[in-house]
Amino acid sequence: MPTVSMTVNGKAVSGTVEGRTLLVQFLREHLGLTGTHVGCDTSQCGCCTIHLNGKGVKSCAVLALSCEGANIVTIEGLATADKLHPMQEAFREHHGLQCGFCTPGMIMSAVEMVRAKGHDLDEKTIRKQLEGNICRCTGYHNIVRAVQAGAAAMKGA
């Protein structure tokens, strides 16, 4: 079986995979990084969102072998040892989650949104940019507030 090497959350990793092994399987089953969730496995829900070379993508629709040499950041890569990332903190503060299943994907999308659209985000932009992430609990209202606050907080961070 082929091997694949990439950088995940700043660390060089490699593993032996099948052609069909998905990036999300590699992260969860080979590396034990189970913060990245599988909600639908049909590219609809965004629970599996990670950053691939700086861009948000659905890791259930990317092959592990396509990521040879790539730089990956998952939800586990955002916080430091003793401090949550400002976007994580904002989700906690603004009650941007209920069951929490969609949250890793929401936060990864939100962090990329700030990179793409800046720190000053209006509600319309946030809702449009979150179209790839589905939440079955919150009704999105507090998620939008959390993203807005988190984006502003990232300015200082």
Add this chain to the structure above:
Amino acid sequence: MFDFTYHRPATLANASTQLANAEHKPLAGGMSLIPSLKFRLNRHAALVDLGAIAELRGIRREGDTLVVGATTPHAEVAGSTLVRQALPALSVLAEGIGDPLVRNRGTIGGSIAHADPAADYPSAVLGLNATVVTQQRSIAAEDFFKGVFETALQPGEIITAVRFPCGPLTQRAGYAKYRQPASRFALVGVFVVQTAAGVRVAVTGAAPSVFRFTAAEAALNKRFDPSALEGVTLDANGLNSDIHASAVYRAHAVVEMAKRAVAAALGQGGSN
């Protein structure tokens, strides 16, 4: 998913060699291919990932032609200054495909090779009378789309780029899409272009394959204004009918989207 051998060639020449085997299949963004492989609808001995072939990616202008490389992701087309200057309607279209995560990964070549009847790009390819370039030949838009998930591509043929006429050749263009809100694909989408040779109106989402709406073209050739489409109708016979919309509903929506596309081409009204 059935297992397969994975190839990641660095050159088009190597990809062509690997795809000469009819059991091998190109992989671009994987946004359509990987979900379909999960259903085990198809089985391929090998996937040939086009993602490492530098010559297939990127956007450039050659005189009055905008050349978009096959593996250029939707987000790159949407964000490109070159596209915004040459064909703003194309960047509006790309910005409306799926969601940001899909746009970061999905490619123009994959979209038109897949030829989903509800995909957005086919309407721009046909509306703008673009040329689809492969490693073997150039295919006119009119000859490219053949039916549901069916194109003129032969096994082993790789799309390398799409060439869109721009500049004085396309005076004005606009795209309007009525989104199926859950999938975000086009329930119907209409791309309208005013060219020196006349108006072209291309419709996606409404029929098994993208088509030209000739009655609307005739009306808009007389007067390029949304009001010119008052009273113009599209025959619902042969249009798609599903749980989201009946054929009659789609026929009506096409005319309305055509009006909005003309308004967009004239710089009136917001985006969709």
